[in-house]
Amino acid sequence: MKWFDYAAPKTLSEALALLAAHPGARMLAGGTDLLVQMRAGRKPADLIIDIKNIAELNELRYERASGLTLGAAVACYRIYGDAAVSRAYPSLHQVASLIGGTQIQGRASIGGNLCNAAPSADSIPLLIALGATCRIAGAGGERVARVEEFCTAPGKNILAAGELLVSMHVPAPRPGSGASYLRFIPRNEMDIAVAGAGVAVELENGKFRSARIALSSVAPTPLFVREAGDWLTGKPVNGESIAGAAEIAKAAAKPITDMRGTKEYRRHLCSVLTRRALETAVRRAQEVQ
Amino acid sequence: MQRKVHVRTTINNQAVEFLCEPRQSLLECLRDIVGLTGTKEGCNDGNCGSCTVVLDDRIVTSCLVLGVEAEGRKITTIEGIAAGNQLHRLQQAFLTNAALQCGICTPGFIVAAKALLDSEPNPDEERIRLWLAGNLCRCTGYDKIVRAVSECAREAKA
Ligand SMILES: Cc1cc2nc3c(=O)[nH]c(=O)nc-3n(C[C@H](O)[C@H](O)[C@H](O)COP(=O)(O)OP(=O)(O)OC[C@H]3O[C@@H](n4cnc5c(N)ncnc54)[C@H](O)[C@@H]3O)c2cc1C
Ligand code: FES
Numbered sequence: 164m165k166w167f168d169y170a171a172p173k174t175l176s177e178a179l180a181l182l183a184a185h186p187g188a189r190m191l192a193g194g195t196d197l198l199v200q201m202r203a204g205r206k207p208a209d210l211i212i213d214i215k216n217i218a219e220l221n222e223l224r225y226e227r228a229s230g231l232t233l234g235a236a237v238a239c240y241r242i243y244g245d246a247a248v249s250r251a252y253p254s255l256h257q258v259a260s261l262i263g264g265t266q267i268q269g270r271a272s273i274g275g276n277l278c279n280a281a282p283s284a285d286s287i288p289l290l291i292a293l294g295a296t297c298r299i300a301g302a303g304g305e306r307v308a309r310v311e312e313f314c315t316a317p318g319k320n321i322l323a324a325g326e327l328l329v330s331m332h333v334p335a336p337r338p339g340s341g342a343s344y345l346r347f348i349p350r351n352e353m354d355i356a357v358a359g360a361g362v363a364v365e366l367e368n369g370k371f372r373s374a375r376i377a378l379s380s381v382a383p384t385p386l387f388v389r390e391a392g393d394w395l396t397g398k399p400v401n402g403e404s405i406a407g408a409a410e411i412a413k414a415a416a417k418p419i420t421d422m423r424g425t426k427e428y429r430r431h432l433c434s435v436l437t438r439r440a441l442e443t444a445v446r447r448a449q450e451v452q
Numbered sequence: 453m454q455r456k457v458h459v460r461t462t463i464n465n466q467a468v469e470f471l472c473e474p475r476q477s478l479l480e481c482l483r484d485i486v487g488l489t490g491t492k493e494g495c496n497d498g499n500c501g502s503c504t505v506v507l508d509d510r511i512v513t514s515c516l517v518l519g520v521e522a523e524g525r526k527i528t529t530i531e532g533i534a535a536g537n538q539l540h541r542l543q544q545a546f547l548t549n550a551a552l553q554c555g556i557c558t559p560g561f562i563v564a565a566k567a568l569l570d571s572e573p574n575p576d577e578e579r580i581r582l583w584l585a586g587n588l589c590r591c592t593g594y595d596k597i598v599r600a601v602s603e604c605a606r607e608a609k610a
């Protein structure tokens with residue numbers, strides 16, 4: 164790796180000041196993307212700002228009324244190790260336990276997964292389905308963006324120079340709601356998704372009150388398929404409705420062919436994974452109803 | 453100006469200070485500066501787990517940690533597993549089960565497996581395989597490794 168300096172600010176304002184003074188700086192959360200990319204000569208930086216000592220970025224707080232505040236630097240193991248969070252969001256527990264292996268989960272954050280903006284990032288479709296938002300801070304103040312607006316191209320996001328991601332907010336689960344993320348990989352663990360589907364549903368009187376569906380690894384960015392969820396609204400909760408939404412998701416996918424799979428195979432996976440993820444989400448919704 | 457950083461840390465229960473460049477990984481610092489060469493480099497990109505160490509209470513791949521991040525933290529490496537000349541029972545179990553061939557992956561497997569047994573004394577085979585999914589071995593085919601760890605889990609149960 165090329166030489167860089169290192170700073171570990173303790174406050175958000177200190178971090179923002181450093182960022183403003185060093186346009187070539189990069190943020191270090193768990194480093195499981197950043198250090199790999201820097202070592203490969205991508206992502207050069209003259210200053211690394213370690214953001215793990217900043218209180219707001221380490222916050223993991225669930226409240227029944229207001230939902231979940233997930234600090235951008237919180238590592239995966241803290242999410243699945245938190246009983247209240249795991250109970251309220253079994254789907255988040257699931258995603259935090261499938262990113263990498265045990266060692267990676269000791270470091271990797273969901274904030275890093277989002278900021279890295281890989282098309283294959285496993286947490287992003289689920290965050291989109293759950294309706295999560297991002298708290299972004301910069302020298303000029305703060306703003307909020309929806310997760311589905313965050314990634315703009317492979318490895319690119321909406322953060323402007325001088326801005327960083329502080330935390331994500333996930334709305335409190337409503338009665339009769341459930342979510343799930345499912346990916347396909349050739350191994351059982353430790354691999355990059357060939358395709359993945361994150362879904363969230365809300366059921367009422369045997370019908371879908373609302374649904375949100377997003378896909379990974381089948382477009383330049385994680386893909387929010389709004390029309391698939393909208394189509395489900397008002398439909399009865401049954402296999403036919405689920406299969407219909409899965410077909411819409413499949414039609415929305417714009418995959419490429421690469422060493423992990425052909426575009427035809429990936430499209431097929433979109434429908435299978437969406438259907439299975441919806442089945443799990445429905446089951447979870449019925450359990451908490 | 454390019455300046456090295458003074459890092460104060462605790463390694464295997466001993467206070468250790470070292471001077472490193474910010475760009476050096478914890479793996480490089482342990483091996484090349486501190487002289488603890490038990491921790492191995494396999495892939496240097498987080499995939500193989502041969503560089504596994506315990507950082508505070510979590511196992512991590514030390515190739516994906518900067519040495520400067522160790523400031524004020526506690527590290528356990530493979531050198532901290534045996535008690536003097538007394539092998540840890542996991543180390544013994546690796547020997548009796550022939551759970552190693554070239555040995556490059558072994559320190560990582562032992563550090564990772566010990567962390568599992570420390571937090572969950574009785575994992576079943578599936579749990580062991582899942583926990584060790586981030587440790588790769590090109591020689592043994594894994595069965596003997598899983599057998600060695602399972603044996604220690606069973607002992608804990610007995
Ligand atoms: C062996 C291995 C297995 C993996 N398996 C998976 C997997 O199964 N699924 C998956 O999705 N990913 C996987 N990954 C990729 C990676 O672990 C994840 O993307 C992880 O969530 C990244 O988080 P991090 O905290 O390590 O991010 P970092 O590497 O610290 O940061 C990632 C990027 O985001 C920027 N950044 C971080 N935080 C902020 C912030 N708050 N504000 C602004 N920018 C920020 C950094 O500058 C960097 O560019 C794997 C990686 C490895 C090495
Ligand atoms: S050398 Fe660190 S994971 Fe392979």
Ligand code: FES
Pocket residue numbers: 551552553554555556557558588589590591592
């Ligand atoms: S014994 Fe050679 S890699 Fe495991």
